[in-house]
Structure formats: structure tokens, C-alpha cells
Amino acid sequence: MSIVIGDTPRTAPPPPEPETPRRNYLNETSGFWSWALTVDHKRIGILYLVSITAFFLVGGIAAGLVRANLLTPNGAILTEDQYNKAFTAHGVVMLFLFLIPSIPAVFGNFLVPLMIGAKDLAFPRLNLASWYVFMIGAAFMVWGLLSGGIDTGWTLYPPYSSRYSHASVAPGVFGVFITGFSSIMTGLNIMVTVHKMRAPGMTWGRLPLFIWAMYATSFIQLLGTPVVAITLLLLLVERLAGVGIFDPSIGGDPVLYQHLFWFYSHPAVYIMIVPGMGVVSEVLTCFSRKNIFGYKAVAWSSVGIAVVGFLVWAHHMFVAGISYYSALLFSFLTMLVAVPSAIKVFNWVATLYRGSITFQAPMMFTLAFLVLFTVGGVTGMFLATMGTDIHLHDTYFVVAHFHFVMVGGMVLAYLAGIHFWWPKMTGRMYSDFWSKTSATVIFVGFFFTFVPQFVLGYHGMPRRYPNYPEEFQVYNVLSTAGASILGVGYLMPAVYLTLSLFFGPKASANPWSATGLEWQVPSPPTVFNFEYLPITVCGPYEYAIGVDQMGRGLPEPPGAGDDNPATRVGATLLPGPQPKETEVVG
Amino acid sequence: MAHDPHHNPGDPPTLHDVDTVSSVVTVYAVVLALAVVNILLTFAALGPMALPVQLGIGAVQACLVAWYWMHMRRGDTAVTLSAFTTLFFMFIFFVLVLADVLTRWRAAI
Amino acid sequence: MSASTHGHGTVLKHHFDNLEQQHSAERLGMWFFLVTEVLFFTGMFVAYTVYRNWYPGEFAFASSHLLWWVAAINTGLLITSSLTMTLAIRSAQLGDKAGLIRRLLLTFALGAGFMGFKAFEYATDYHEKFVPGEMFRTEYARPLAELTADDAKRKFEGRPALTRTEVESYQFKGEYEHWSQDLAKRNYGREPATEGTVSPERVQLFLCFYYIMTGIHGVHIIVGLGCILWLVFEAYRGAIPREAYSKVEVISLYWHLVDMIWLFLMPLLYLIRSGGGQ
Numbered sequence: 015m016s017i018v019i020g021d022t023p024r025t026a027p028p029p030p031e032p033e034t035p036r037r038n039y040l041n042e043t044s045g046f047w048s049w050a051l052t053v054d055h056k057r058i059g060i061l062y063l064v065s066i067t068a069f070f071l072v073g074g075i076a077a078g079l080v081r082a083n084l085l086t087p088n089g090a091i092l093t094e095d096q097y098n099k100a101f102t103a104h105g106v107v108m109l110f111l112f113l114i115p116s117i118p119a120v121f122g123n124f125l126v127p128l129m130i131g132a133k134d135l136a137f138p139r140l141n142l143a144s145w146y147v148f149m150i151g152a153a154f155m156v157w158g159l160l161s162g163g164i165d166t167g168w169t170l171y172p173p174y175s176s177r178y179s180h181a182s183v184a185p186g187v188f189g190v191f192i193t194g195f196s197s198i199m200t201g202l203n204i205m206v207t208v209h210k211m212r213a214p215g216m217t218w219g220r221l222p223l224f225i226w227a228m229y230a231t232s233f234i235q236l237l238g239t240p241v242v243a244i245t246l247l248l249l250l251v252e253r254l255a256g257v258g259i260f261d262p263s264i265g266g267d268p269v270l271y272q273h274l275f276w277f278y279s280h281p282a283v284y285i286m287i288v289p290g291m292g293v294v295s296e297v298l299t300c301f302s303r304k305n306i307f308g309y310k311a312v313a314w315s316s317v318g319i320a321v322v323g324f325l326v327w328a329h330h331m332f333v334a335g336i337s338y339y340s341a342l343l344f345s346f347l348t349m350l351v352a353v354p355s356a357i358k359v360f361n362w363v364a365t366l367y368r369g370s371i372t373f374q375a376p377m378m379f380t381l382a383f384l385v386l387f388t389v390g391g392v393t394g395m396f397l398a399t400m401g402t403d404i405h406l407h408d409t410y411f412v413v414a415h416f417h418f419v420m421v422g423g424m425v426l427a428y429l430a431g432i433h434f435w436w437p438k439m440t441g442r443m444y445s446d447f448w449s450k451t452s453a454t455v456i457f458v459g460f461f462f463t464f465v466p467q468f469v470l471g472y473h474g475m476p477r478r479y480p481n482y483p484e485e486f487q488v489y490n491v492l493s494t495a496g497a498s499i500l501g502v503g504y505l506m507p508a509v510y511l512t513l514s515l516f517f518g519p520k521a522s523a524n525p526w527s528a529t530g531l532e533w534q535v536p537s538p539p540t541v542f543n544f545e546y547l548p549i550t551v552c553g554p555y556e557y558a559i560g561v562d563q564m565g566r567g568l569p570e571p572p573g574a575g576d577d578n579p580a581t582r583v584g585a586t587l588l589p590g591p592q593p594k595e596t597e598v599v600g
Numbered sequence: 601m602a603h604d605p606h607h608n609p610g611d612p613p614t615l616h617d618v619d620t621v622s623s624v625v626t627v628y629a630v631v632l633a634l635a636v637v638n639i640l641l642t643f644a645a646l647g648p649m650a651l652p653v654q655l656g657i658g659a660v661q662a663c664l665v666a667w668y669w670m671h672m673r674r675g676d677t678a679v680t681l682s683a684f685t686t687l688f689f690m691f692i693f694f695v696l697v698l699a700d701v702l703t704r705w706r707a708a709i
Numbered sequence: 710m711s712a713s714t715h716g717h718g719t720v721l722k723h724h725f726d727n728l729e730q731q732h733s734a735e736r737l738g739m740w741f742f743l744v745t746e747v748l749f750f751t752g753m754f755v756a757y758t759v760y761r762n763w764y765p766g767e768f769a770f771a772s773s774h775l776l777w778w779v780a781a782i783n784t785g786l787l788i789t790s791s792l793t794m795t796l797a798i799r800s801a802q803l804g805d806k807a808g809l810i811r812r813l814l815l816t817f818a819l820g821a822g823f824m825g826f827k828a829f830e831y832a833t834d835y836h837e838k839f840v841p842g843e844m845f846r847t848e849y850a851r852p853l854a855e856l857t858a859d860d861a862k863r864k865f866e867g868r869p870a871l872t873r874t875e876v877e878s879y880q881f882k883g884e885y886e887h888w889s890q891d892l893a894k895r896n897y898g899r900e901p902a903t904e905g906t907v908s909p910e911r912v913q914l915f916l917c918f919y920y921i922m923t924g925i926h927g928v929h930i931i932v933g934l935g936c937i938l939w940l941v942f943e944a945y946r947g948a949i950p951r952e953a954y955s956k957v958e959v960i961s962l963y964w965h966l967v968d969m970i971w972l973f974l975m976p977l978l979y980l981i982r983s984g985g986g987q
Contacts, residue, residue, distance in 0.1 A: 209678050237685075237686075241693075269700075277693060277697075324692060325692060325696065327696075335704075336700040336704070337699075337700050337701075337703040337705070339703045340696070343696075
């Protein structure tokens with residue numbers, strides 16, 4: 015379908031704006047039990063949203079304690095034992111109670127059925143059960159934290175965790191064990207849904223890249239989480255029974271624990287980042303008004319990351335006592351896993367090229383992701399290379415690397431997703447100014463928090479140490495200062511997003527003029543999602559032609575006019591694709 | 601199966617979906633016999649071949665149970681893929697862990 | 710459409726378009742769950758492989774002192790229960806409610822029999838103190854003490870110390886468990902970690918695997934039994950018409966997996982004697 019530059023082509027006019035129905039999934043039923051026993055995937059997504067936000071706060075406070083303590087070379091506010099518990103709490107809470115569930119449980123639950131044209135996930139009651147299992151696991155972890163904390167580091171290595179630690183290890187480990195099942199349930203649900211419940215016309219080749227990313231993530235959750243489950247169970251048995259298979263005194267090998275642990279925990283980091291990559295694909299295409307460059311490459315690279323991610327775990331163990339030959343093998347395999355991630359970055363950048371880019375908050379977070387994730391990924395190469403890893407292992411270089419990819423990458427992608435789908439989920443639009451400001455503050459805060467840590471690590475400051483040589487203080491202070499700015503930046507969305515619920519203008523069905531099926535239903539959606547069966551006729555990002563996935567026209571894209579059209583309610587003007595100088599000839 | 605023109609979705613299972621008693625019982629007999637063989641072979645001093653033989657018998661039993669009793673022969677692609685994917689990742693797990701464990705230098709025990 | 714609209718209406722869930730999609734999704738969901746179960750057990754099998762490779766002698770010794778005949782009976786019970794479970798699906802598909810309940814109850818009985826024998830086995834092991842940790846160490850020390858005392862007596866009386874052959878055919882006067890007698894005979898008079906000795910610590914390592922692997926498998930059997938009872942209840946109250954046969958199939962998939970895991974577990978734990986170098 016070719017488009018002549020300079021003309022105003024006509025495609026089908028956009029459908030009349032679906033009237034925002036008075037009854038939607040939020041107000042259809044009310045009262046405590048209607049939420050506590052809901053099987054609506056959208057409500058369950060909101061339940062997760064609220065819970066993980068609370069846990070993000072807890073993990074953030076733990077981070078604050080860690081960074082505050084590192085202001086002086088000999089520990090400013092905590093004893094050494096308390097410091098161990100602080101960084102362990104930060105790791106355990108942020109990883110298991112925030113990052114792993116974040117996008118899969120919030121956006122996966124909310125959006126997967128909507129994006130593929132289904133009425134719900136395959137197993138709605140299992141979905142609700144997954145939230146309760148998550149909360150029960152979290153309760154055990156909180157019990158562990160409150161009853162004396164865990165001081166082993168989030169990696170829980172024996173024999174310290176199984177025998178010598180006097181901290182409250184057992185409830186914490188049991189809590190992590192339980193939340194793993196929540197992760198498995200969510201992943202299983204999403205995978206079956208994508209396999210069996212796509213609406214007519216929604217072939218695998220027309221799935222939004224977010225769905226491909228969720229599918230790949232669920233694949234990892236399904237295959238990897240059971241292994242950490244058995245590992246933690248074995249650890250728990252050893253701690254409680256006093257004898258176990260990692261106990262060297264009966265011939266056991268603590269390094270074997272590390273193999274079992276990292277078999278899951280490395281793919282776990284891909285559980286954390288791949289959904290974020292899915293969000294990036296959605297946001298980038300919408301805010302550059304362009305089709306994704308290389309759909310198949312991006313789709314298959316998600317699968318590639320999921321598969322190759324299982325082959326690399328022992329790069330966490332190069333200096334733990336594994337054999338030299340296997341270390342070489344794992345080093346080589348780790349270099350391979352960078353390839354699919356790099357393919358994505360190249361394709362995203364190519365998508366941006368000659369796009370018609372606007373800088374609303376979702377886009378700002380996404381562009382920041384591109385930069386920070388790339389830096390984080392590239393610094394991973396230093397760690398994959400055995401020769402350099404020997405010097406960098408267990409230093410702040412590693413800490414900076416994973417915070418770049420997990421915070422600069424995943425948390426920013428999560429915030430991008432929140433800002434992108436907030437109008438859909440809540441029916442309200444937030445402040446354009448404050449959202450852009452918070453994105454800036456977060457980016458600046460992030461930079462100052464973690465760039466000094468690369469320098470610290472390179473110069474040899476070990477991680478998990480409560481004290482350090484005098485000459486490192488300036489970097490530590492800089493990092494803590496940055497962390498304070500970051501903290502402010504995170505609080506800002508909490509404020510303006512909450513305010514938008516009460517005072518924000520009502521959002522239209524498709525404020526961003528996006529192509530996905532989720533934007534064709536009202537904001538917020540009704541309980542059963544679609545009042546009619548959606549039939550998909552084209553791929554997910556036909557922005558250049560100006561059609562959504564059902565072949566209908568798009569409303570005016572954001573930023574096309576002087577005012578913020580995202581807040582415009584009612585019928586929009588000038589339907590169809592907008593003529594632009596940079597229009598790509600189709 | 602979804603494209604079978606004689607099989608409308610929503611109909612009760614047609615007779616070709618139902619296992620025959622004889623097919624089920626035949627598989628039972630074979631699997632049970634293999635188990636008996638496995639146990640008897642223990643007393644047959646096979647030496648180092650014992651372990652591969654035992655695992656081989658187990659594998660054959662597992663294949664029979666999966667193919668017939670778990671209805672893998674019905675041919676849902678997703679089911680077949682998930683079975684083979686599982687085997688693949690089990691293989692990876694074993695091979696890469698053993699790649700470390702078997703190549704470490706160890707003093708004579 | 711099918712004639713039994715009543716069953717049809719209550720069986721098809723609102724978010725599915727038709728029964729075939731629902732059944733297909735339920736089956737796939739259970740298969741995906743089985744994938745997680747297999748990976749769960751694989752962790753233990755990998756650990757087992759590492760240690761069996763390192764300590765073949767100790768693993769063979771420990772395995773030869775387990776109750777293999779109980780394991781053999783249990784294998785027969787479990788395979789038979791898988792048979793009855795598969796036939797139960799057939800009953801459900803044919804709408805034979807009585808047959809369905811009968812076959813489900815048979816499966817339950819066979820599975821419960823498995824757990825009964827397992828309980829007997831554990832009780833025997835416990836009674837024999839064949840349990841890693843303090844119990845094992847204490848029991849093992851006893852025949853060793855008798856051998857040491859006997860040697861000391863001989864020395865005192867000016868007789869030569871016990872030779873290797875004498876140790877191997879020694880008749881203990883005290884009441885000791887068969888395994889601790891064997892272990893003492895194997896190790897007495899030899900330097901630890903030399904040719905022919907069996908490290909008692911590593912025997913305990915094997916026992917950790919034995920209890921943990923069979924224990925976790927047992928937990929899975931119990932969960933399966935619970936699911937089967939639930940199916941009996943559902944069938945009894947008429948909630949398994951022909952269209953809803955997939956409920957039975959889904960539980961049967963789980964049951965078959967638990968059976969398959971046992972078919973690998975059994976030779977690896979109980980039948981090492983003929984392999985693994987001594």
C-alpha cells in the first residue's frame with residue numbers, strides 16, 4: 015500500500031470513539047470481597063500493582079540504609095551485622111518481590127488477553143491463586159526480615175546460610191520458595207493463553223512484540239523457577255535438619271549449590287529484563303509513529319535470549335572453584351547471549367531512525383532505557399571475559415553493571431509501561447509536565463548513583479563490604495547523593511499518578527493513537543474486554559499506513575497539534591495518517 | 601485435530617479419541633514386564649553397563665507411558681514441543697554441570 | 710451442537726469460545742505444569758549424578774542396604790495405578806459414572822498402598838537408625854567399639870590382632886543393625902579413605918538423597934491422591950459428564966508423571982548394587 019508524499023491519503027476513518035461506558039472493570043462490582051475474590055485478570059493486575067509498589071518502597075528503604083551507611087569509610091549508621099541484613103533485604107525484596115513479578119504480573123496479567131483479543135487468561139482462578147501465593151511468600155519473607163533479618167546476601171550461599179548464620183534464614187528462604195510458585199503460575203497462564211486463546215486473525219506473526227516478550231519470559235519462568243525451588247528446599251532441609259547434600263563434612267559440595275542456584279538465577283535476570291524489552295518495542299513504535307524495524311528479528315531474539323540465557327549461569331562462579339575448562343566454556347557461551355540483546359537494540363534504533371518522534375513520558379523513559387541498558391549490557395562483556403572478571407568479580411563493577419541493566423533498564427521500562435498504559439488501566443491521564451520532569455530527575459539521579467560505582471569497582475572496592483579505604487569516599491558520597499535524587503524521582507510518580515486518579519482528566523480510549531487491540535476498547539475496559547469479537551487483519555505496528563490491528567484508522571497522534579491531544583475527549587479531527595516530511599514510503 | 605471436518609468443536613469426544621482397553625492394557629503389560637526385567641537384572645552382575653541399561657529401560661517405559669497413556673500420539677504441537685524442550689533443558693543442565701564436575705582436578709580419594 | 714445442553718452450559722467456561730478450546734487449554738496447562746515438575750526433580754537428579762560419580766562405592770553400599778523388595782512392590786502398585794487411571798479417562802469419556810468412580814477408587818487404593826508400604830519402609834529404616842546425622846553416627850560407632858575392644862583384649866592376651874579375613878567373618882556378640890555391622894567390617898583396621906573402605910559420611914550423603922528424593926516424591930503422590938479423591942467427589946455429584954472428561958485426563962497426566970519419576974528413582978536409589986564400582 016504505497017503512500018504518496020505531499021498528498022493527504024484517505025484510509026478508513028477512525029471508528030467513532032467508543033463511549034466510555036459508565037460501568038467498567040473497576041466499578042462493575044464493589045466492596046472488599048469483589049476484589050479479594052476477583053478472577054478478572056485486570057483486577058488481579060491492579061492487585062499486583064499495589065503490592066509490588068509497596069515492596070518497591072521496602073526495598074528502596076533498604077537501599078537507602080545501605081547507601082547512607084556507605085557515606086563514611088567505616089560505616090556511618092549501621093553495625094556490620096545490620097549492614098549485612100540491609101543489603102540482603104534490599105536484594106531479596108527488590109528481586110523476588112518487585113522485579114520478577116513487575117511487568118509479567120502487572121502488565122502481563124492486564125494486557126495479554128486484551129492484546130490478543132481474549133476475554134481473560136486461560137485459568138482465571140489460577141491467576142488469583144498466584145497473587146495469594148505471592149502474598150503468602152511475601153509474608154514469610156517479611157517475617158524473616160522482621161524477626162532478625164537475613165544476613166547471607168540474596169544468593170544465600172551455604173555453608174553460611176545452612177549452618178553458620180544466626181539470622182532468621184529459614185522463613186526468608188521459605189518465603190522465596192513460595193513466591194517462586196506464583197511466578198510459575200503466572201508464566202504458565204500466559205503461555206497457555208497465547209497458545210490457545212488468540213482471536214481470529216491474530217497469528218503468531220501478528221502478535222505485538224510485548225506478547226512475544228511475555229511468552230519468552232513465561233518460558234523462562236516455567237523452566238527455571240522449579241530448579242531454584244528445589245535448591246531452596248534442599249537448603250532449608252540442610253538448615254533445619256542439620257545435615258544435607260551441600261555439607262562438606264559428609265562429602266557435599268557448596269559449589270554444587272551455586273550451580274543449582276544460578277541455573278535459575280541467571281535466567282531470572284532475563285525474566286526481569288525481557289518484559290521490559292517488550293514494553294520498549296510497544297512504546298518506541300508508538301512514539302516514533304513507525305513500524306518496528308525487523309519484527310521477526312526482535313520477536314525471535316526474545317526467544318533467543320530465553321534459550322541461550324539457560325546456558326551461561328556459571329559466569330557467576332568463575333572464581334568459585336569450578337574447573338578452568340568449564341569456565342572457558344561458560345565464558346564463550348556468555349558472549350553469545352549478548353547477541354540477541356544487541357540485535358534488539360540495533361532494531362530499536364533503526365525504528366527510531368526517520369520516525370516522527372515525540373517526547374511524552376513513556377518515550378522519555380524508553381529512550382533512557384536504550385542508553386542505560388546498552389551501557390549495562392556492554393559492561394557485562396567485561397564480566398563475561400574471564401581474564402577481567404577475575405579482577406572485577408564481587409566488586410562494585412558488578413554492582414554497577416547489574417543496576418544499570420535492572421534499574422536503568424528494567425525499572426525504567428516498568429515506569430515507561432506504567433506511563434503508557436496508565437490511561438488504559440485507570441481511565442485517567444496524568445500531568446504531562448510532572449511526568450517528563452520525573453523522567454529527567456530519575457535519569458540524572460540514576461547516573462550519579464551508579465556511574466561512580468563503575469569507577470569504584472574498577473579500582474577494587476569489594477561489594478557487600480561495610481567499609482572501604484579513605485580514597486574511595488568521594489565516589490561513595492557521590493553515589494549516595496545520586497541515590498537521594500533517584501529516591502525523589504521515584505516518589506514523584508507516586509504523587510502525580512495517585513493525584514491523577516482523583517483529579518486527572520478522563521482519558522479517551524486511545525490517547526496515544528496506538529495500534530494495539532488494547533487501545534480499541536474503552537479506558538478503562540469493561541469486565542469482559544471486548545463487546546464484539548475483534549478480528550485482526552494486519553501486523554501490530556502499522557503506524558505508517560495509519561491503521562490499527564483491526565484495519566481501522568487511528569486517531570490523531572500525540573504531539574501532532576499544539577495542545578496535548580492525549581487529553582482531548584470525543585471525536586478527533588483529521589483522521590488517517592498525517593502527512594509529514596519524514597514519511598516513509600510504504 | 602482442530603481441522604478435522606467431521607469433528608465439530610463442542611461435540612462429545614468421538615470414538616477415535618477414546619483409548620481402547622486393549623491398547624491401554626498392552627502398554628501396561630510391557631511397562632510392568634520391563635520393570636520386572638529391571639529388577640531381575642540387578643542380580644545379573646552387569647558391571648558398569650548396569651546404569652545405562654537401567655536408565656534405558658526407564659526411558660523406554662517413560663516413552664510408552666507418554667506416547668500412549670498421556671496421549672502424546674494425538675499430536676498437539678505445543679504438547680510435543682514442551683516434552684522435547686524439557687528433555688533438551690534437562691540435557692543442558694546435566695551436561696554443563698558435569699562439564700565442571702568431571703574436569704576438576706581432584707586428589708586421589 | 711451436542712444434545713446435552715445442560716452439561717454443555719455448565720461445563721464450558723465463559724472465557725472460552727468452545728469446549729475443544731477449553732479442553733485443549735486445560736491439557737496444555739497441565740503439560741506445562743508437568744514441565745515444571747520435571748525440572749524440579751531434575752535438580753535433585755543432577756546433584757545425585759555428581760555425587761554418585763564421586764562416591765560410587767558409598768552409594769552402592771548404602772543402596773544395597775535399602776529394602777529393595779518394598780521398592781519392587783511399590784513399582785508394581787504404581788504402574789497398575791497408572792493403568793486404572795487411564796481406564797478411568799475412558800469411563801469418563803463414555804459417560805460411565807459407576808465405572809469412573811470404581812476405577813478412580815482403585816487408583817486411589819493402589820496409590821494409598823504405595824504410601825502404606827513407603828511408611829512401613831521409612832519406619833523400618835528409622836528403627837534401624839539408617840538415618841543421616843546423629844543416629845547414624847551413634848549406631849555406627851557401636852560395632853566398631855566391639856571390634857576395637859576385641860582387638861585390645863587380644864593384644865592384652867598376647868594373641869595377634871584381627872586379620873582382614875577374621876574381621877570380614879566376625880560374629881558380633883552385641884545387637885547391631887545389619888548395615889552398621891557391614892560398615893564396621895568393611896572399615897575396621899583400614900586407614901580412612903584407602904582402597905576398600907566405605908566412608909560413613911558419604912553413606913550419610915546418599916541417605917540424604919534417599920530420604921529427600923523419596924520424600925518429595927511421596928508428597929507428590931499424596932497430592933495426587935487428594936486430587937483423585939476430589940475427582941471421585943466430583944464424579945459422585947454428577948459434575949463429570951462426558952463433556953467434562955478432561956478433568957480426569959488432566960489429573961491422570963499428573964499421575965503418570967509421578968509414576969514415570971518413580972520408574973527412574975527406583976533403580977537409581979535401590980538397584981545400584983550390580984553397577985557402581987566397589
